[in-house]
Amino acid sequence: MSVEHLPAAADPHASDVRAIAGFVDTVEALIAAWAAEVGAGLTALTSKPTGTAIDKLVRPTVEEWxxxxxxxxxxxxxVANAGLLGPDRSYIAWWQGADLERVDALANFSPSSMSRYVGAEWFRxxxxxxLPHVTGPYVDFLCTDEYVCTFTHPVTVRGLETIAGVVGADVxxxxFERRTLAALRRIGPTAALVNQDGRAIAASALGASAGDLMVRDPGAAVYDAGRSFHIWTAASAQDA
Structure with missing residues (x-):
């Protein structure tokens, strides 16, 4: 079975697949552009980055979004990598919600704050x-306490031998459901958007929930959506 990123116009699922894949592509493109912007801003600093300088670079985009x-x-x-601000020190400039609640600000004052992030897939x-990465779906206990997919992209700074940190967004x-379920239902009554492990992100099948391990039905078509997601035209949740 061939895996197509963009189906031919004659494909009956073409417009719906393009709509779903287009949403994922747009999120990935926004994160990539932001990573380049933050990297350029850090490169332009005339002294070692500070938390205040990082906030000024990062917050305007978060406010817009x-x-x-x-x-x-x-x-x-x-989230800064160790060494950007100082030896064995990280820094997190992350906000959530319309009121721009600062996430884990106290970690910036702890010399051990790096340990809170180095093991997380979205950072590691x-x-x-x-390379850019998508983590999830998973329950985000550090920030939203909701099922999310975290899109992250490495940030590079000219002259540094290591990655300066990562920018990211929790979706x-x-x-996802608001933007993909209508198209999934048109594709089929058991269509699903899944991650590379076959975990459901959104699904048209009754009873299928985010995070369920899905099994693609025999003969179902497969399409790419972004770097690591797939659209299955027919799937069912695997029994626990």
């Missing part, structure tokens, strides 16, 4: 590989 009429993300920000993978399952 959180202030949208129907925001895609529930929260967004930047981009820093280790230099809730509800946000």
């Amino acid at each position: 959180m202030g949208a009429a129907d925001p895609v993300a529930a929260g967004a920000g930047f 993978f981009p820093v280790a590989t230099g 809730t399952v509800q946000s």
Whole structure:
């Protein structure tokens, strides 16, 4: 079975697949552009970055995203890698919600704050590989307490040998459902948007929930959506 990113116009699912994939592509493109912008801003600093300088670079974009009429993300920000501000020190500039609640601000005053993030997939993978990543769906106990997919992208600074940190955004399952469920239902009564492990992000099947391990039905078509998601035209939740 071939896997197509953009189906041919004659494909009966073409417009709906394009709509779903287009949403995911747009989120990934926004994060990539933001990573480049923050990297350029850090490169332009004439002295070692400070928390205040990082906030000034990062917060305006978060304000714009959180202030949208129907925001895609529930929260967004930047997490510095060790060494950017000082040895063995991290820094988190992350806000969530329309009121721009600062997330985990106290961690910025603790020398052990780095340990809160280095083990997280959304931080560890981009820093280790230099590649963008999507984590989830998972319950985000650090920030939203909701089912989310966290999109992260490494930030590079000219002259640094290591990744400076990551920018990212938490997109809730509800946000995905608002933007994809209608198209999934048109594709089929058991269509699903899944991650690379087959976990449901959104599904048209009754009884299928975010995070369920899905099984693609025999003969179902598969389409790419972004770097790591797939659309299955027919699937069912695997029994626990």
